[in-house]
Amino acid sequence: MATATQSKLHVTDLHFRRRKIADRLAFIALSACAGITVFMLLIILSYIFYKGATQIDWNFLTALPKPAGEPGGGIRNALIGSVIIVALASLMAMPIGIGTAIFLNEFPSFWVGRAIRFLADVLTAVPSIVVGLAVYTLVVRPMGSFSGFSGSVAYAFIMIPIIIITAQEALRLVPSNLREASLALGVPRWRTILMIVLPVSSRALLTGLILAVARALGETAPMLFTSFGNAFGNVNISKPTATVPVVIYRYATGPYDDWHSQAWAAAFILVGVILLASIITRFVIRSKFDE
Amino acid sequence: MNKRDDQVNNEGTATEERSLPHRRVHLHSEHQQQGEQKPADMPISISIQGLNAYYGKFRAVKNITLDIKAKQVTSVIGPSGCGKSTMLRCLNRMHEETQNGRTDGKVLLDDEDIYDKRVDPVAVRRKIGMVFQKPNPFPTMSVFDNVVAGFKLNRFWVNKSELADRVELALKQASLWDEVKDKLNQSGMALSGGQQQRLCIARTLAVEPEVVLMDEPCSALDPVATLKIEDLIRQLTSKYTIVIVTHNMQQAARVSDWTTFLLMGDDRAGELIEYGETKQLFTNPKDERTEAYITGRFG
Numbered sequence: 001m002a003t004a005t006q007s008k009l010h011v012t013d014l015h016f017r018r019r020k021i022a023d024r025l026a027f028i029a030l031s032a033c034a035g036i037t038v039f040m041l042l043i044i045l046s047y048i049f050y051k052g053a054t055q056i057d058w059n060f061l062t063a064l065p066k067p068a069g070e071p072g073g074g075i076r077n078a079l080i081g082s083v084i085i086v087a088l089a090s091l092m093a094m095p096i097g098i099g100t101a102i103f104l105n106e107f108p109s110f111w112v113g114r115a116i117r118f119l120a121d122v123l124t125a126v127p128s129i130v131v132g133l134a135v136y137t138l139v140v141r142p143m144g145s146f147s148g149f150s151g152s153v154a155y156a157f158i159m160i161p162i163i164i165i166t167a168q169e170a171l172r173l174v175p176s177n178l179r180e181a182s183l184a185l186g187v188p189r190w191r192t193i194l195m196i197v198l199p200v201s202s203r204a205l206l207t208g209l210i211l212a213v214a215r216a217l218g219e220t221a222p223m224l225f226t227s228f229g230n231a232f233g234n235v236n237i238s239k240p241t242a243t244v245p246v247v248i249y250r251y252a253t254g255p256y257d258d259w260h261s262q263a264w265a266a267a268f269i270l271v272g273v274i275l276l277a278s279i280i281t282r283f284v285i286r287s288k289f290d291e
Numbered sequence: 292m293n294k295r296d297d298q299v300n301n302e303g304t305a306t307e308e309r310s311l312p313h314r315r316v317h318l319h320s321e322h323q324q325q326g327e328q329k330p331a332d333m334p335i336s337i338s339i340q341g342l343n344a345y346y347g348k349f350r351a352v353k354n355i356t357l358d359i360k361a362k363q364v365t366s367v368i369g370p371s372g373c374g375k376s377t378m379l380r381c382l383n384r385m386h387e388e389t390q391n392g393r394t395d396g397k398v399l400l401d402d403e404d405i406y407d408k409r410v411d412p413v414a415v416r417r418k419i420g421m422v423f424q425k426p427n428p429f430p431t432m433s434v435f436d437n438v439v440a441g442f443k444l445n446r447f448w449v450n451k452s453e454l455a456d457r458v459e460l461a462l463k464q465a466s467l468w469d470e471v472k473d474k475l476n477q478s479g480m481a482l483s484g485g486q487q488q489r490l491c492i493a494r495t496l497a498v499e500p501e502v503v504l505m506d507e508p509c510s511a512l513d514p515v516a517t518l519k520i521e522d523l524i525r526q527l528t529s530k531y532t533i534v535i536v537t538h539n540m541q542q543a544a545r546v547s548d549w550t551t552f553l554l555m556g557d558d559r560a561g562e563l564i565e566y567g568e569t570k571q572l573f574t575n576p577k578d579e580r581t582e583a584y585i586t587g588r589f590g
């Protein structure tokens with residue numbers, strides 16, 4: 001009895017051994033791929049940290065740039081510029097993006113809806129420099145000058161498709177029985193959307209917005225055509241405005257060592273903010289979801 | 292009807308049942324035993340005339356003609372998939388919210404066709420409320436806000452003290468006030484399943500409808516919560532016309548005055564087989580298919 005059982009459980013034929021080796025090899029290969037990814041990411045992040053974090057002090061965050069060649073100075077103008085431009089872009093992109101997502105959700109079979117969704121997918125893949133060029137032609141030229149406003153329009157272009165796609169997903173996940181419950185109470189459709197559907201999906205919508213902001217914040221190319229840059233602390237959106245990515249680009253390609261280290265510091269701040277945004281969407285918003 | 296005590300014992304809830312002081316399930320059978328006849332010419336609330344309901348090309352409900360008596364409980368029974376829910380959703384124009392949902396025929400509420408082109412479905416739904424199978428309080432709202440959601444969301448301006456009165460009234464009507472009066476600001480999701488369902492009933496009543504449609508309102512609840520809802524339905528019938536879809540024939544026998552039996556025809560469309568006073572339909576069905584169904588021979 002005992003030997004019979006043993007011979008059944010301890011299969012030691014060639015196939016079995018070969019399969020085991022193949023398993024092991026596949027595991028090693030896949031781990032190596034994952035390892036390389038993590039390694040590259042860590043290298044980049046730690047290099048930015050090493051080069052950037054050491055340069056940051058209060059003065060760097062709060063001072064205006066010094067004239068070219070003079071050491072010291074900060075990037076207050078670029079920080080404020082980026083915040084203003086992204087905030088204004090969010091104000092434009094949020095209603096348009098969420099409104100479109102609501103439209104797509106309300107009329108799912110309407111061909112226009114499907115066409116818009118396709119367009120949104122395509123738009124996410126349009127290189128940002130093309131967006132910059134378009135906004136330059138449509139906004140900067142007619143207005144006659146580079147401006148923070150045109151930068152916001154460019155950012156909004158980049159953000160809208162991301163918001164549409166994430167918002168559509170968020171709205172689709174709202175249980176249909178809540179919608180029905182509201183409609184059955186005699187609440188008009190538009191009010192059902194506003195008071196029931198949107199609040200239920202608010203966290204997911206916020207996640208989408210943060211993702212879109214994080215994506216836009218780092219875009220450099222369209223800003224070169226639109227907000228351009230400004231060495232002075234400018235809060236007027238009709239004037240050229242400094243942004244963090246453009247400052248990084250200028251300083252990194254400039255001739256002074258001090259500029260180079262400031263570029264690293266600015267890069268560190270930018271990456272930090274985007275990382276923070278990802279963490280917020282990952283953990284803070286997610287955990288509230290589970291409550 | 293005497294069978295129900297046995298049945299409750301089988302479900303092992305007899306003790307809990309007796310501990311509920313305001314139990315009134317027997318009330319209904321009592322007044323039937325007093326020999327009170329239900330006149331066939333009672334006032335009619337909803338008159339369904341030649342109603343068909345479709346999902347795209349598929350006809351789910353076929354040529355139903357039926358008068359629903361005012362301030363009475365009418366149950367709708369029949370095997371799964373025979374179109375009970377679909378028929379119910381036609382009565383407050385919720386069917387058209389389903390993709391490809393379409394109807395023809397007439398549904399008169401107090402002699403007015405709710406499918407008339409000039410009628411706003413929103414207005415229909417304020418007159419004919421609906422309670423769903425799964426309790427579905429609005430998750431982002433407190434108990435208080437849930438109750439007045441329908442009332443508030445179809446108005447632009449409301450008076451605070453009026454709201455509070457309305458919440459209290461609706462919760463009392465739904466026999467929920469005592470259990471939640473200290474939790475009005477908590478989330479509606481924090482209540483038990485049975486309480487959530489009564490909250491949904493309160494929410495429907497707060498809009499002051501004439502008719503309340505219920506689609507298997509107890510099927511997600513335990514026996515004790517079920518009995519509470521059944522009590523409640525019997526109480527509400529003094530003010531409201533109630534139409535309740537149920538899978539549970541004992542429940543139909545317990546709560547309803549009138550019963551409608553639907554069955555799928557050969558083309559899988561639900562048809563009305565028999566309609567009559569509950570007692571008569573269960574004790575002395577006219578159609579042999581009804582008899583087969585209520586005696587459990589199929590379905």
Ligand SMILES: Nc1ncnc2c1ncn2[C@@H]1O[C@H](COP(=O)(O)OP(=O)(O)OP(=O)(O)O)[C@@H](O)[C@H]1O
Nearest residue numbers: 346351370371372373374375376377378389538559
């Ligand atoms: N959204 C839908 N789209 C297409 N067909 C549907 C849809 N909902 C229901 N049906 C079909 O319509 C018919 C009637 O469904 P309905 O839900 O009204 O049955 P029911 O009697 O309520 O069943 P149950 O007792 O299981 O709830 C069924 O054949 C079902 O498959």
Ligand SMILES: [Mg+2]
Nearest residue numbers: 375376377506
């Ligand atoms: Mg059903």
